[in-house]
Amino acid sequence: MRGMIGQAVGWMIVVLARLITAVRGIWMGIEPSSRQRIYFANHVSHGDFVLIWTTLPTHLRRRTRPVAAADYWNASGMRRFIGRDVFDAVLIERPKVPPDAKGPDAIGIMSQALESGDSLILFPEGTRNTTPEPLMPFKSGLFRLAQAHPEVELVPVWIENLNRVLPKGEFVPVPIICTVTFGAPLHLKHGEEKDAFLARARAAMLNLRVTEEPA
Amino acid sequence: MTDVQTDLLKVIGGIAVILVFASLIGWALRRFVAPGGTDDAIANLNERVRAWWGMVLLLSLAFLAGRTGVIVLFALCSFAALREFTTLTNFRQADHWALAATFFVVLPVQYVLIGIGWYGLYSIFIPVYVFLLAPIVVALRGDTQSYLVRVAETQWAVMICVFCASHVPALLNLEIPGFEGRNVLLIVFLVVVVQMSDVLQYVWGKLLGRRKIAPRLSPSKTVEGFVGGVASATTLGGCLWWITPFGPLGATLLAFVIALMGFFGGLVMSAIKRDRGVKDWGQTISGHGGFIDRLDSVVFSAPIFFHLVRYGWSMT
Incomplete structure (x- = not known):
């Protein structure tokens, strides 16, 4: 029953996302596939994973789970329902202050989801980007997952315009057209250092920032 | 039937x-x-x-x-067009409230006014009230960077995508003696002539097109396409006189005005696209581009057609 309601609400969220953003998925050097993947994207809004989810073919949605902050998605009954029953999110406790305090085993929780065969949506910046920079420095999580799961494809994703739909502090969206661009998958190279890999992943994402395809 | x-x-x-x-x-x-x-x-x-x-x-x-179907359809077209237009503007967070209001207040109100047939208000609601209120809402947020540009862009978006487009269903409100209950045919006349003019310009241009008419605005529009398209759409409009209250001559002249305004509408909207460095307004309609790519000519001809018919034939 909850599952059915969850699916219906998920469908409504997709319709709403399409109405507000007319979102279009652009696949550049990659095709939609049921192969196991980690989609890593820029994070500017709470709606980011909804847009990625909307642009994925329906049959891939159920096996593609967003990685999200537990404190946000457990904050109310409504969010708990959406987080668990609609998107089946992989919830991670954020470490408390000080920021380098030992948090729970985030990589372990994500690995568990990967081992059960699911794909993940991940925001390697770790938190929403409210700076004027297009992309903040990455956290190390993506590297550690790439080490632990070399067989999983790492797919760079660029979400364009969603920050303009609902800037921080506003609650009524302005409908404008958004795009979600998927790029060619990456793998960790043999012996590649953390910093080199993260720089490569970051560059792959920034490379997708083409708002207009060539005529 | x-x-x-x-x-x-x-x-x-x-x-x-x-x-x-x-x-x-x-x-x-x-x-x-x-x-x-x-x-x-x-x-x-x-x-x-x-x-x-x-x-x-x-x-x-x-x-x-019927009436409701037409009004809802054009309201949805306005929404999609406004979404495309807003995407290409330079809006900042200070414009957020004004923009959200154009989508969720101005657009529905305009179409409701058309629906209840309040001519006195739907013809000035956007050019007077929204024109003055939207800049106030933006000014209250205190961000002055490119203020005039941003406000002007919002005005243009609403005028083109909501005000002008809403004059298509507004044709249902005209009261023409001896034409009662047949107003939907005015819309058919407008839409058929303006869209056939676009299509025929394309066809004539592909067949005979040599000289570009506005190379900096639109690489695909040619003198031959323009003349052939407008002439054949005008003739087609004349042939459709039997669905209108205008008679053969009136229908021909109105079709000429519609085709001409449609052509220039396409040109103006192309100028905006070139300015913003895009080829199409969107990707919603496969092969055509966005909603505005298909509606540009209708939007420019609808208000002129509406008022010419109102002055010439309508009682209201």
Whole structure:
């Protein structure tokens, strides 16, 4: 029953996302596939994973789970329902202050989801980007997952315009057209250092920032 | 079946015949000229024809559904057009409230006013009230960077996508003696003439086009396409006089004005696209681009057509 309601609400969220953003998925050097993947994207809004989810073919949605902050998605009954029953999110406790305090085993929780065969949506910046920079420095999580799961494809994703739909502090969206661009998958190279890999992943994402395809 | 519906079905039938013909040509071109789908122009032609089938089907259903169907359809078109227009503007967070209001307040109010037929308000609501109130809402947020540019862009977006577009269903409100209950045919006349003018400009341009008419605005528009398209759309409009209250001469002249305004509408909207460095307004309608790519000519001709008919033939 909850599952059915969850699916219906998920469908409504997709319709709403399409109405507000007319979102279009652009696949550049990659095709939609049921192969196991980690989609890593820029994070500017709470709606980011909804847009990625909307642009994925329906049959891939159920096996593609967003990685999200537990404190946000457990904050109310409504969010708990959406987080668990609609998107089946992989919830991670954020470490408390000080920021380098030992948090729970985030990589372990994500690995568990990967081992059960699911794909993940991940925001390697770790938190929403409210700076004027297009992309903040990455956290190390993506590297550690790439080490632990070399067989999983790492797919760079660029979400364009969603920050303009609902800037921080506003609650009524302005409908404008958004795009979600998927790029060619990456793998960790043999012996590649953390910093080199993260720089490569970051560059792959920034490379997708083409708002207009060539005529 | 009423005689309006009979006339509607005759026109829709005629358009269906044209589309069957176009589909056959597209099929033949692909089969014999470019086997294997190697020619982009032919592939685009086929895509356009397929999309036309969809658009004609949707419009026909709205027309047959009557007043509410037409108003809702154009309100949705306005929404999609406004979404495309806003995407290309330089808005900042200070514009957020004004913009959200154009989508969720101004647009519905304008179409409700059309629905209840309050001419005195729907013809000034946007040019007077929204024109003055929107800049106030933006000014209150205190961000002055490119203020004039941002406010002007919002005004343009609302005028083009909501005000002008809403004058298509507004045609339902005209009261023309001896034409009662047949107003939907005014919309059919406008839409058929303006869209056929676009199509015929494309056809004449592809067949005979040599000299570019506005190379900096639109690489595909030619003098031959323009003259041939406007002339044949004007003739077509004249031939459709029997669905209008204008008589053969009046229908021809109005069709000429519609085709001309439609052409310049396309040119103006192209200038905006060039300014923003995009080829199309969107990707929603396959082969055509966005909603505005299809509506630009309708939007420019609708208010002029509306007022010419109002002054010339209507009681209200």
